Amino acid sequence: MTTAPSVLNPDKLIRALQGAYAKGSRRKELLQLVATRMRQAGPPYTGVYLYLLHGAMLELEAFDGRPTEHTCIPVGKGLCGRAVAEARDINAPDVSAETEYLACSVETRAELVVLIRRGADILGQIDVDSDVENSFDEAEEAAVREVADGLAALL
Numbered sequence: 750m751t752t753a754p755s756v757l758n759p760d761k762l763i764r765a766l767q768g769a770y771a772k773g774s775r776r777k778e779l780l781q782l783v784a785t786r787m788r789q790a791g792p793p794y795t796g797v798y799l800y801l802l803h804g805a806m807l808e809l810e811a812f813d814g815r816p817t818e819h820t821c822i823p824v825g826k827g828l829c830g831r832a833v834a835e836a837r838d839i840n841a842p843d844v845s846a847e848t849e850y851l852a853c854s855v856e857t858r859a860e861l862v863v864l865i866r867r868g869a870d871i872l873g874q875i876d877v878d879s880d881v882e883n884s885f886d887e888a889e890e891a892a893v894r895e896v897a898d899g900l901a902a903l904l
């Protein structure tokens with residue numbers, strides 16, 4: 750079975766990250782670069798939010814797209830907090846079916862939360878919002894996971 754290629758080119762983004770790191774960019778700039786470049790890929794990357802974990806709180810450190818009021822999310826709350834509490838990525842094809850969902854925009858239909866991990870530690874997450882249901886197939890999820898791993902190595 751062949752799968753469609755991902756919209757996001759993870760290798761290109763990771764090369765950009767490594768280049769920025771080599772020129773002295775550190776955490777905040779690297780997080781912003783991921784948010785900006787990912788959204789530049791176009792739909793389904795409508796909103797890209799980078800949260801880092803500080804104790805039991807996820808804090809929004811960079812984003813591109815619609816602003817969100819959810820700048821601090823406790824572990825366990827919303828899809829973002831649940832991903833950390835359960836130590837797993839969450840792919841929600843239809844956010845209206847998620848009782849714990851914290852809405853950032855009424856336009857959002859699907860959401861993908863991929864953890865940024867270093868070994869057993871969870872450093873944070875990449876949260877992507879799309880205006881279209883069922884936006885993130887396996888290839889897309891794998892592409893975001895590659896970026897999360899590439900980023901983790903530089904944080």
Ligand code: SME
Nearest residue numbers: 817827828829850851853
């Ligand atoms: N929808 C997320 C909150 C983050 S904003 O969408 C950027 C959640 O349910 O945790």
